[in-house]
Amino acid sequence: MTEQDxxxxxxxxxxQTPKSIAAIANLKKICDQHLPGRYxxxxxxxxxxxALAMRHQIVAxxxxxxxxxxxxxxxxxDLSNTERVLVGLDIQPN
Amino acid sequence: xxxxxxDPKLPLFADAxxxxxxxxxxxVDAVVVMRALEGPQVILLxxxxxxxxxxxxxxxxxxxxxxxxxxxxxxxxxxCELTGCLSAGLVGRSLTSLFEGALxxxxxxxxxxxxxxxxxxxAIMPVAVWSRPISIGDTTATLVRLTxxxxxxxxxxxxxxxxxxxxxxxxxxxxVVVLSPDGHITHSSGRADQLAEQPPVxxxxxxxxxxxxxxxxxxxxLARFSTESLDTLLATKPFHGVExxxxxxxxxxxxxxxxxxxxxxxxxxNVGSIVTLTDMTERKRAEEQQTMMVAELNHRVxxxxxxxxxxxxxxxxxxxxxxNFADAFTGRLKALAIxxxxxxxxxxxxxxxxxxxxxxxxxxxxxxxxxxxIFGPAVLLPAHAVVPLSMxxxxxxxxxxxxxxxxxxxxxxxxxxxxxxxxxxxxxLVWQERGGPKVKANAKASAGFGTTLIxxxxxxxxxxxxxxxxxxxxxxxxxxxxxxxxxxxxVALPDSAIA
Numbered sequence: 249m250t251e252q253d254x255x256x257x258x259x260x261x262x263x264q265t266p267k268s269i270a271a272i273a274n275l276k277k278i279c280d281q282h283l284p285g286r287y288x289x290x291x292x293x294x295x296x297x298x299a300l301a302m303r304h305q306i307v308a309x310x311x312x313x314x315x316x317x318x319x320x321x322x323x324x325x326d327l328s329n330t331e332r333v334l335v336g337l338d339i340q341p342n
Numbered sequence: 343x344x345x346x347x348x349d350p351k352l353p354l355f356a357d358a359x360x361x362x363x364x365x366x367x368x369x370v371d372a373v374v375v376m377r378a379l380e381g382p383q384v385i386l387l388x389x390x391x392x393x394x395x396x397x398x399x400x401x402x403x404x405x406x407x408x409x410x411x412x413x414x415x416x417x418x419x420x421x422c423e424l425t426g427c428l429s430a431g432l433v434g435r436s437l438t439s440l441f442e443g444a445l446x447x448x449x450x451x452x453x454x455x456x457x458x459x460x461x462x463x464x465a466i467m468p469v470a471v472w473s474r475p476i477s478i479g480d481t482t483a484t485l486v487r488l489t490x491x492x493x494x495x496x497x498x499x500x501x502x503x504x505x506x507x508x509x510x511x512x513x514x515x516x517x518v519v520v521l522s523p524d525g526h527i528t529h530s531s532g533r534a535d536q537l538a539e540q541p542p543v544x545x546x547x548x549x550x551x552x553x554x555x556x557x558x559x560x561x562x563x564l565a566r567f568s569t570e571s572l573d574t575l576l577a578t579k580p581f582h583g584v585e586x587x588x589x590x591x592x593x594x595x596x597x598x599x600x601x602x603x604x605x606x607x608x609x610x611x612n613v614g615s616i617v618t619l620t621d622m623t624e625r626k627r628a629e630e631q632q633t634m635m636v637a638e639l640n641h642r643v644x645x646x647x648x649x650x651x652x653x654x655x656x657x658x659x660x661x662x663x664x665x666n667f668a669d670a671f672t673g674r675l676k677a678l679a680i681x682x683x684x685x686x687x688x689x690x691x692x693x694x695x696x697x698x699x700x701x702x703x704x705x706x707x708x709x710x711x712x713x714x715x716i717f718g719p720a721v722l723l724p725a726h727a728v729v730p731l732s733m734x735x736x737x738x739x740x741x742x743x744x745x746x747x748x749x750x751x752x753x754x755x756x757x758x759x760x761x762x763x764x765x766x767x768x769x770x771l772v773w774q775e776r777g778g779p780k781v782k783a784n785a786k787a788s789a790g791f792g793t794t795l796i797x798x799x800x801x802x803x804x805x806x807x808x809x810x811x812x813x814x815x816x817x818x819x820x821x822x823x824x825x826x827x828x829x830x831x832x833v834a835l836p837d838s839a840i841a
Contacts, residue, residue: 262372262384264398264407264416269483272416272433273409291433294374295399298382301374308361309372309384324361325369 255287256316262309263295267326271310274327282339404488408437424490426461442466448473458488467492517619521547525573539590546573552589576602577615596623660791677736681729690725698723699757702735706748718759721769723825730803737792738773738819747775747816767826775816
């Protein structure tokens with residue numbers, strides 16, 4: 249994967265809240281379907297280290313940050329609306 | 343928030359509207375707020391779920407949530423400890439990859455057992471796996487709880503080992519007790535319970551088993567230790583092979599071998615000792631019996647040599663020629679040998695009179711049964727009487743063969759006896775010869791060495807009496823001797839008994 253075509257995603261969650269769990273499951277499903285082999289996901293649990301919220305100014309949880317490709321993008325919520333996620337991340341549906 | 347902590351690529355007022363809208367629309371269930379002192383804090387928006395979340399995150403069992411495709415979405419800290427992996431290394435993996443082999447099919451609300459891989463597969467841990475399906479929004483997932491069974495397994499192993507050890511103790515035929523390092527008895531075998539003065543568990547060894555040394559030499563060994571120091575010695579040092587007796591009437595006749603050995607745990611640390619009291623009473627008795635038998639054997643061998651020596655000397659004296667000596671001496675030795683065979687076969691208990699007669703007279707009864715008749719009540723001859731009586735019967739038979747009834751074709755011998763008395767039994771035996779050469783009137787005066795030997799042996803060795811009658815039809819011996827009195831220690835024929 250190169251920086252040009254790869255997606256580097258970071259998902260901020262809060263332990264095992266329902267929307268955090270749902271966001272992880274939904275994101276993995278969307279990436280497997282639309283970005284196979286072209287993504288990296290890092291899951292940050294702010295329950296364990298709230299200070300990590302500062303880097304991306306996280307206010308609401310769950311929040312997905314697209315770090316790459318630039319520009320950086322942000323999607324808030326449990327990512328259950330696949331179409332909205334694809335649009336928010338600039339992914340062309342397969 | 344310090345400006346330096348912020349990602350410089352992030353727009354300064356990034357998506358503020360979207361954030362507010364998401365919170366209002368219920369798309370989020372937690373927010374991050376800044377506090378002056380503590381810094382950023384996560385606030386959950388659904389307060390009712392907080393206790394459960396804390397429970398899951400703090401509970402002592404491992405917990406995870408897996409998506410419908412079996413991919414792990416969440417793990418608690420305890421599961422990280424159990425697997426030896428960080429949370430980031432577990433989320434995203436498949437649930438089945440956590441276990442050795444194939445994970446048994448999960449049944450909702452039920453528990454199955456599996457082996458959890460630890461430290462990347464370097465070790466395994468037995469776990470109980472409980473699961474339950476849940477719905478998260480539109481998504482279905484599975485809650486999984488993993489309980490460490492290794493403690494239970496270890497407890498089961500310890501319990502099994504304890505049961506095994508107890509069973510060994512209870513089944514032991516030896517008296518075995520386990521002492522703690524301070525000398526108190528913690529376990530005891532059934533045999534130890536029987537020997538102890540009081541229920542032994544909880545007592546000091548010396549209280550339950552007060553000792554006396556068996557021998558003077560070993561008394562010195564025990565005397566070096568006071569009761570307290572003996573307890574300490576038994577509990578801490580190997581201690582072997584001291585013969586002891588237990589005080590008290592119950593065990594007064596028993597001898598024990600006292601031994602102690604260290605009891606160590608898995609780390610080879612001394613955690614007490616195992617003390618055994620081996621009952622040696624039977625062994626001691628056998629040793630004493632063996633010693634006595636060796637002494638008895640020595641005594642008997644000396645007696646036999648004395649008899650042989652005496653018979654040889656007297657036969658030589660009474661023999662006119664070497665041929666006569668050889669015949670007479672060989673015959674007497676055979677009689678002696680027959681008597682010893684009988685004693686050996688009967689383990690020196692004795693033999694019935696009729697059996698002794700049958701053995702001695704066998705050469706004359708095998709083919710001519712009717713010439714020698716034997717008739718009388720059953721009577722057991724004591725061992726001390728067997729050799730002298732054999733010699734007597736041999737002389738009488740030899741005389742009969744040379745000069746009496748057995749020297750003629752139609753001569754017969756009738757041997758009868760009766761037993762007199764009840765406590766001090768005595769046998770009166772009559773040896774009646776018939777059909778032999780005509781007895782001369784002066785035969786008594788010419789009685790030979792054999793006759794003299796019979797008379798002397800009956801009187802000296804059997805405490806009996808003899809009478810010989812030279813009837814016209816044949817010689818008649820009447821001999822009487824006791825068979826119920828105390829056994830005589832030796833059966834040697836005194837030189838004086840043989841004229």
